[in-house]
Amino acid sequence: MSTADVVLARCGELDAISASPTWLERTHLTPEHRQANALAGRWMKAAGLHVWQDAAGNICGRREGSSPGMPALLLGSHLDTVPDAGSFDGMLGVLMAIAVAERLQHVTLPFALEVIGFSDEEGARFGKALLGSQAVAGTWDEAWWDLRDRDDVTLHQAFLEFGLDPRRVGDAARRPDELVGYLEAHIEQGPYLEAADASLGHVTTIAGARRFRLSVTGEARHAGGTPYERRRDALLGAAEMIVAVERLARAAGTIATVGRIEVQPGAVNVIAGRADLSLDLRAATDPERDRSWDEIEQELRAICVRRDLRLDLVETHRAPAAPCAAWLSEAVVAGIRTTGDDHPMGLWSRAGHDAMAIAAITGIGMLFLRCHDGISHHPDESVREVDVARGLDAFEQAVLEVARRYDEARP
C-alpha cells in the first residue's frame, strides 16, 4: 500500500468515530474526540513519535532533532468536524503530517519535529472556533469558559467531563522560542485549484473571519388571530435580514453566511417571538471585511426598527487575516515544484484554519490540495489519491527545504 493509500484508509477509519449513526459529526470534548485522539495517538507512536495529550485536549507527537530539546517545526491540522461532515477537512492534514513524520523518521533534522491534531477548529459545539489552536498559541480567553453548547453544558463543565483541568489550560501554550514554524496541509475547500487543473497550491494569506450571534426578539402570538399590523414576527425580521446579508455582501465582494437559525416557540400556529441566528463574514483583507460588516449591521438595525423588533448582537469570533511567512511559503512552493508543477498556484484561503491561531506565535505556511467541485463541510467532500500522493511528496520536501533554510540561517 502506498503512503497515500494508508492516509486515505486512515481517513476512513476516523469516519467511523461519529456521534451520529447516519452522518459524520465529531465535536470538541465528546467521547468521539477522545476516541479520535486515541487512534491518532497510536498512529503517531507507530511513526516513531513520543505522544501526549496536551492540557487543551490536542493530541501531540514529537521526535527530537539532532540533539534533544531543540525548537520544533510543528505540522498539524484538526480532528474535529462540523455536523454531517466530509472525511478530509482537517483529518487529512493530521494524517499527512503523521505520514511525513514516519517517512522522515530516520533523517536527522536540525530541529525537533512535532505533529499536532487540534481538538477544535470548527467551533461546531461551542460556537467559537479554533479553541485547540488558540490554547497552543496562548491566546486563551477566560470568558470562553462560560460558552454553552446546545444542551447548555459550559465549556468549563465539558473540560472537566473530558478529564481536563480548566485551571491548567495555560500548560498547552507554546513559547515562540520553542518553535521553528508551523506547516499545515489542507484540502482547498474551494474550486480554484480544480479550475486551474492543479493538484496542489500554496496559501498566500488566510482571510480573517468575524462571526456574530444575532438574536431577534418580537412577540409570540396566535397565528390566526393577530392582524398583520399588530405582528412583531421575529422570523419574518430574521428572514429579511438573511436576504439583506446576501445582497450587501455580494455587492461588497465579501462572503457572508447565515448557517444556523433557531426560532421560539417554533410552532406551526404561533408567530415566532424570537429568532437566533449566526453570521459568518470573510473577506480578502480585514478593512474590506470590516467595512462590509458596518454596512450589514446598519441594514439589520434598520430592518428591526421597521418591524419593531429588538436586535441583540454578540461578536463570537474575530480573527485577523493571517499572511503566510515568506520563507515557509517558499519552502512549500519548493516542495510542490518537486512534484513536477513548475509554477505552483498561490491563493488566499477563504476558510479559516488552525494556522491562523498559530500565526500569533510563529511563522506559518500552508499547502492546499485540490478537492472536487469545491465541496466541503458535506459528505461529498472528496480528494483524489494522486493529489494526496503528490501532496505527501510536496509536504515531505517542504519539511526538508525548511531544514536546509533553517540550517543556512543558523549562526
Place this chain on the structure above:
Amino acid sequence: MSTADVVLARCGELDAISASPTWLERTHLTPEHRQANALAGRWMKAAGLHVWQDAAGNICGRREGSSPGMPALLLGSHLDTVPDAGSFDGMLGVLMAIAVAERLQHVTLPFALEVIGFSDEEGARFGKALLGSQAVAGTWDEAWWDLRDRDDVTLHQAFLEFGLDPRRVGDAARRPDELVGYLEAHIEQGPYLEAADASLGHVTTIAGARRFRLSVTGEARHAGGTPYERRRDALLGAAEMIVAVERLARAAGTIATVGRIEVQPGAVNVIAGRADLSLDLRAATDPERDRSWDEIEQELRAICVRRDLRLDLVETHRAPAAPCAAWLSEAVVAGIRTTGDDHPMGLWSRAGHDAMAIAAITGIGMLFLRCHDGISHHPDESVREVDVARGLDAFEQAVLEVARRYDEARP
C-alpha cells in the same frame, strides 16, 4: 368563591401540568396530557357527570337528560397547548363547560349534556391539528398514524405508549343522531371585542385554514470556500420565501404565518443544505384562501427555480370554513343578551377551533370572550374575571335557550 373565580383558579391548576419548568407546554399523548385528563375528569365527576376517556384520548363527561339515552348537547374545547402557551386558550372553554354543567346539574333538560376536553387541537406535537375532535367527528385518516414528532415517534407509537389501541380509534366517533349540537366557549385570540369594548361575542363562521410543510433542499458546503455563484443555500431560499409569503398574503387580504423553521446541518460555518418550514394560511372564505395559496405556491416555486433549490410541499392540514348553525348562534346571542349586552357583536374566527371538526357531524355555536390586546399563544394571554363571569352566565343561558328551542321543535 364565585364560579368565575373557581374557573380561573382551575386554569391556574392546569398551568402546573407542563413539560417545561419555565413555560407551559402540554401536547398530545404525553404524561402531561394524562395528568390534565385526570384532573379535568375529577372536576367533571364533582359536577355530577359520568366520566370516561375515549378511544382518542379525549376526556368526556355526561349526564342524562329527562330520560336515559337521549341525544346529547356537547360542550367543549381542548386541554392541549402550544409551547410557551397562555393559560386560557382551550382550557377556559373546558372549565366553563364543566362549571355550566355543575350549575345546571339539578335542572332537567330535554337532552343529555356532555362535556368534552379534546386531546389535541393545536397540533403542536405531530404538526396536524384537531386530532381529538376529528376522532370524535369520525373523520380520522389512517395516513395520520405515520405522522412523526420531533423525536421521530409516530402517532401510532404514541397512542400505544399512552395506553390507547390505535385499532379502536373509531370507537371515539359519534353519530349525528346521538347529538343535538355543539357549543364552545373560547377566548377571542384577536383584538376586536376589546376594541369594541365588549365582554362577549358570537362567532358567525370559523375561517378555514390550510397548513403546509415546505422542505427546501440545496447543498451544504463550506461557508468560506464556496463562491456565491456556486451556492445552493437552502436557508437563503427559505428566507426569501418567508418574505414573499408575507407580501403576497397581505396583498390578498389573507393571513399567512411561517412559525417554524429548522435547518440542516445548522452550523455557523456551513451553508444550509436543507430547511424545513411550516406555513399556515387563513382567510374569511375558502375561495379567497385557495386563491391566495395558488399565488404563494407559484412564487415559492419561482424562488426555488432561481436558486437551483428543490422544493417539496406537503399539505398537512386543510379545514373548510365552518359556519355556525343559525339556531345555535341565536341561542348564544340570547345568552349574551341576558348579561346586559343588547347588541352582541358577531365576528368571524381567524383561529381554528375544535368546533370546525365537530361541524362535520352536528351544528356548532361559539361564544367568544374578550382577551387583552389580542394576545394568545403567549404567556401574557389574559382574560378579565368580569368577562369570565358574564361568559358563564351567557353560556348557561345559551344551553337553556337551546333546550327551549329543542323542546319547541320536537314533534
